[in-house]
Amino acid sequence: MSRKNTKLISFCRGEKWREYEPLSSILEEWYGKEAGSAEIIPHLPDAISIRQALNNIVKTSIDSDNSELIRLKEDWEKIVGKDISDISTPKNIRNGIIYIEVANSAWMMELRNYSKKMIMEKISDLYGDKLYKDIVFVPSG
Secondary structure, eight states: OOSTTOEEEOOSTTOOOEEEOHHHHHHHHHHOHHHHHHHHGGGSOOOOOHHHHHHHHHHHHSOHHHHHHHHHHHHHHHHHOHHHHHHEEEEEEETTEEEEEESSHHHHHHIIIIIHHHHHHHHHHHHOTTSOOEEEEEEOO
16 A cells, blocks of 8 residues: 555544555455455556546647647748748637738738738648648737
């Protein structure tokens, strides 16, 4: 029995402190020390690594669109360059459509009319074809 699984329990009626893990202690009292320990093993969950546990948590808390958005934000300057990344940022991905927030309407028109195709090509080159269907530029705010 490990220290992490033990608890100190105080009993009334002047009994001394007793260290034990409640379930195994009960099973040991019922079946004896050897059989009690063997009885609890089938009821314990399978051990997993900390990495696997964290990956499971991340998978359930971040859906695939959000994880793609995080990746896209990290690579945004590499995709569009410093000047455009200073005035724009990926804000959302929904149903294969990337929503890019742009600092002002003049830049939004510039990006929509002249740079959209180039940005889509760079994203396709970086992440693979057919991952994203379209880009929509939206004003910030």
